[in-house]
Amino acid sequence: MDVLQAISNRRSHRAYKAEQLPEEALNAILTAALQSPSARNRQPWHFSVVQDAALLQEISDEAAKVMGKGGSPRFADPDFQIFYHAPTAIFLFGEKENSWTPIDCGIAVENIALAAEGLGMGSVILGLPKPAFMGEKADALRAKLQCPEGYDFVIAIALGYSSDTKDPHELRAEKISRIG
Numbered sequence: 001m002d003v004l005q006a007i008s009n010r011r012s013h014r015a016y017k018a019e020q021l022p023e024e025a026l027n028a029i030l031t032a033a034l035q036s037p038s039a040r041n042r043q044p045w046h047f048s049v050v051q052d053a054a055l056l057q058e059i060s061d062e063a064a065k066v067m068g069k070g071g072s073p074r075f076a077d078p079d080f081q082i083f084y085h086a087p088t089a090i091f092l093f094g095e096k097e098n099s100w101t102p103i104d105c106g107i108a109v110e111n112i113a114l115a116a117e118g119l120g121m122g123s124v125i126l127g128l129p130k131p132a133f134m135g136e137k138a139d140a141l142r143a144k145l146q147c148p149e150g151y152d153f154v155i156a157i158a159l160g161y162s163s164d165t166k167d168p169h170e171l172r173a174e175k176i177s178r179i180g
């Protein structure tokens with residue numbers, strides 16, 4: 001798929017089929033992640049691929065618990081799960097002592113989203129898991145997900161064959177200034 005087509009077609013998908021990603025698609029997506037540019041080529045990321053539904057549920061429950069009632073109103077729905085029951089989630093852990101980490105991980109997560117789109121799969125970038133890495137289970141979850149020493153959660157992305165349709169978000173022309 002043409003890169004502009006993949007950018008244009010990508011949406012945040014919030015419903016998934018149970019079918020798992022083919023292994024070769026996952027490998028291609030992870031290669032695209034590793035191919036991301038990073039400041040001074042430090043590659044300050046670690047990608048943890050989770051395909052264990054029980055572990056994803058545990059992280060979702062913990063995020064909901066840490067956020068409490070003041071968190072997302074979506075937590076009021078008992079069926080709401082922050083991974084939307086996608087069969088795969090990739091967690092991006094980033095080097096803490098590096099001011100470029102959020103940007104580098106942001107670029108990498110978009111590479112993952114576009115690679116998935118190009119391969120016919122859907123995704124949604126997820127900040128909502130973050131509270132799970134801030135509460136009393138934080139160390140245990142970082143250990144389970146093999147987060148390296150000196151790294152912490154930055155962002156996650158759920159992946160799979162989507163079962164919803166979504167309109168593109170509005171394009172705001174006023175967000176662009178042309179000078180000269």
Ligand SMILES: Cc1cc2nc3c(=O)[nH]c(=O)nc-3n(C[C@H](O)[C@H](O)[C@H](O)COP(=O)(O)O)c2cc1C
Pocket residue numbers: 010011012013014124125126127128129155166168169
């Ligand atoms: C840094 C970041 C964090 C996000 N976190 C979540 C999230 O936790 N849950 C969710 O459903 N969507 C999340 N999104 C998806 C946004 O809501 C979505 O990108 C936006 O509404 C535009 O829709 P689109 O991606 O379909 O164009 C996140 C997106 C970004 C870039």
